[in-house]
Amino acid sequence: MPPPAAALTWFSIATIAVAAAAVASSTVEGIGVNWGTQMSHPMLPTTVVRMLKANGISQVKLFDADAWTVGALAGTGIEVMLAIPNDQLARMSSSYDNAKKWVKENVTRYDHDGGVNIKYVAVGNEPFLKSYNGSFLNTTFPALKNVQKALDEAGVGNRIKTTVPLNADVYSSPDNDPVPSAGNFRSDIRELMVQIVRFLHDHNAPFVVNIYPFLSLYQNRGFPVDFAFFDGGGPTIDDKEAHYTNVFDANYDTLAWSLKKAGVPNMPIIVGEVGWPTDGDKNANVIYAKRFYDGFFRKMAKKEGTPLRPGKIDVYLFGLIDEDMKSVLPGDFERHWGLFTYDGKPKFPMDLSGQGHDKYLVGATGVEYLPAQWCVFNRDAKDLSSLDGDMEFACSSGDCTALVPGSSCNGLDKSGKISYAFNMYFQMQDQDVRACDFGGLAKITTKNASQNGCLFPVQILSAGVKTSAAGAAAAAAAIGMTLLLLL
Numbered sequence: 457m458p459p460p461a462a463a464l465t466w467f468s469i470a471t472i473a474v475a476a477a478a479v480a481s482s483t484v485e486g487i488g489v490n491w492g493t494q495m496s497h498p499m500l501p502t503t504v505v506r507m508l509k510a511n512g513i514s515q516v517k518l519f520d521a522d523a524w525t526v527g528a529l530a531g532t533g534i535e536v537m538l539a540i541p542n543d544q545l546a547r548m549s550s551s552y553d554n555a556k557k558w559v560k561e562n563v564t565r566y567d568h569d570g571g572v573n574i575k576y577v578a579v580g581n582e583p584f585l586k587s588y589n590g591s592f593l594n595t596t597f598p599a600l601k602n603v604q605k606a607l608d609e610a611g612v613g614n615r616i617k618t619t620v621p622l623n624a625d626v627y628s629s630p631d632n633d634p635v636p637s638a639g640n641f642r643s644d645i646r647e648l649m650v651q652i653v654r655f656l657h658d659h660n661a662p663f664v665v666n667i668y669p670f671l672s673l674y675q676n677r678g679f680p681v682d683f684a685f686f687d688g689g690g691p692t693i694d695d696k697e698a699h700y701t702n703v704f705d706a707n708y709d710t711l712a713w714s715l716k717k718a719g720v721p722n723m724p725i726i727v728g729e730v731g732w733p734t735d736g737d738k739n740a741n742v743i744y745a746k747r748f749y750d751g752f753f754r755k756m757a758k759k760e761g762t763p764l765r766p767g768k769i770d771v772y773l774f775g776l777i778d779e780d781m782k783s784v785l786p787g788d789f790e791r792h793w794g795l796f797t798y799d800g801k802p803k804f805p806m807d808l809s810g811q812g813h814d815k816y817l818v819g820a821t822g823v824e825y826l827p828a829q830w831c832v833f834n835r836d837a838k839d840l841s842s843l844d845g846d847m848e849f850a851c852s853s854g855d856c857t858a859l860v861p862g863s864s865c866n867g868l869d870k871s872g873k874i875s876y877a878f879n880m881y882f883q884m885q886d887q888d889v890r891a892c893d894f895g896g897l898a899k900i901t902t903k904n905a906s907q908n909g910c911l912f913p914v915q916i917l918s919a920g921v922k923t924s925a926a927g928a929a930a931a932a933a934a935i936g937m938t939l940l941l942l943l
């Protein structure tokens with residue numbers, strides 16, 4: 457379903473955005489978002505920040521400390537979790553000096569009036585994920601200690617805390633006793649986890665965990681669908697006095713029990729990522745995503761918490777915007793987690809306040825698009841022998857995840873699918889005419905190529921391109937200047 461803004465004129469969009477901004481200026485408590493930036497055409501950080509504010513979102517989690525992004529958050533009061541990516545953990549663990557420099561360049565520099573409201577530094581991202589084969593087991597804890605020490609020495613350690621966002625695969629219950637109270641940290645990393653949680657506890661830092669009911673459903677085809685959502689009607693789990701009606705609560709309490717067993721029963725838990733994707737799998741669609749979020753926000757508004765931890769839960773939704781460059785190793789849905797599409801349009805009605813109002817979030821304003829043109833299969837082409845290879849090539853750098861079975865464009869016929877792939881490649885290449893040739897198999901059209909509920913996107917003017925264009929202009933000006941001086 458296209459957001460209603462699609463049919464409106466520029467003027468009415470602007471008016472609605474202002475009106476909605478006025479309404480939403482009160483912030484939604486306890487709900488933050490993950491702002492990932494693995495996209496080919498990112499929006500301007502200032503555009504994204506405006507969108508956050510218009511929706512009353514006052515907490516944001518980043519995956520690095522990119523100065524352009526972080527700088528856009530200055531003066532907004534928005535609470536920020538910065539991050540040190542996994543590939544930097546070895547550097548941070550091997551030398552305290554590196555951690556000190558990181559803190560100086562990425563934290564203390566912004567720590568002033570009108571600066572950035574940094575609250576947490578995430579050291580690594582899910583570093584103990586089973587699929588990483590232990591690559592970060594030796595470096596994560598030493599890196600954590602070095603960064604916390606650097607924050608302490610810089611005099612901000614009482615306000616800015618380190619933590620390690622972990623995937624829910626660091627703990628589990630045994631197969632023969634699958635209840636939360638039987639939960640504990642994974643046996644291969646248990647000793648390390650106990651050391652880490654005690655360290656976090658000693659520094660008043662929270663445990664950050666990513667919980668994905670969608671993945672429970674995706675990874676286990678026998679998983680009862682209703683148990684992934686919050687409206688009951690499915691199976692339940694009885695565990696001592698506790699009664700579980702959804703996998704989110706059961707998962708969260710498995711962690712709570714694991715923390716108890718590690719000797720830190722009251723350690724605060726923050727859900728670092730939670731959400732539902734809208735494309736790229738049979739269970740990834742707008743209907744399920746809306747069902748998940750509606751139930752989730754209702755639960756959040758009631759502050760009911762979980763059986764073991766009643767009360768408010770702090771969460772960061774995953775994610776803010778679709779990311780067309782994310783690795784699809786976990787699945788084709790990876791590029792479709794956004795609350796917003798690549799160009800900042802809300803995908804479906806969503807009420808963060810949990811009051812169940814049937815309204816859309818406020819979309820991005822002032823986004824500039826490339827020209828309204830598409831690259832499609834040329835039906836007049838004679839020699840089709842290279843077609844399969846060309847399509848594979850187009851999909852290897854363009855994003856074809858909407859074509860897989862169960863996805864929004866899987867219903868296209870063969871030539872529709874070829875057109876889709878060619879267009880995604882063409883848009884990815886900023887509509888370079890050379891990217892719409894494929895030996896005569898492709899042609900450019902100004903007729904909207906979208907069909908049967910499958911959107912053929914027109915890319916936006918990339919913020920990255922914009923700055924490099926500005927940079928090129930500046931460089932050209934500088935060269936002109938040099939020439940003048942030489943003459």
Ligand SMILES: *[C@@H]1O[C@H](CO)[C@@H](O)[C@H](O)[C@H]1NC(C)=O
Binds near residue numbers: 521522554557561
């Ligand atoms: C600060 O963070 C940026 C972005 O994540 C990173 O590239 C840079 O190396 C960091 N600075 C230091 C001194 O480590």
Ligand SMILES: *[C@@H]1O[C@H](CO)[C@@H](O)[C@H](O)[C@H]1NC(C)=O
Binds near residue numbers: 587588589591
């Ligand atoms: C982990 O091991 C598996 C199986 O040996 C391998 O396929 C995969 O590439 C490895 N992953 C990493 C991150 O090293």
Ligand SMILES: *[C@@H]1O[C@H](CO)[C@@H](O)[C@H](O)[C@H]1NC(C)=O
Binds near residue numbers: 592594
């Ligand atoms: C971690 O340290 C252990 C013990 O020193 C060593 O055997 C292992 O190879 C190291 N792992 C990595 C990924 O460096």
Ligand SMILES: *[C@@H]1O[C@H](CO)[C@@H](O)[C@H](O)[C@H]1NC(C)=O
Binds near residue numbers: 458462828904905906
């Ligand atoms: C093309 O058509 C689709 C489906 O009707 C629509 O959502 C989209 O906004 C159109 N694109 C442009 C650039 O007009």
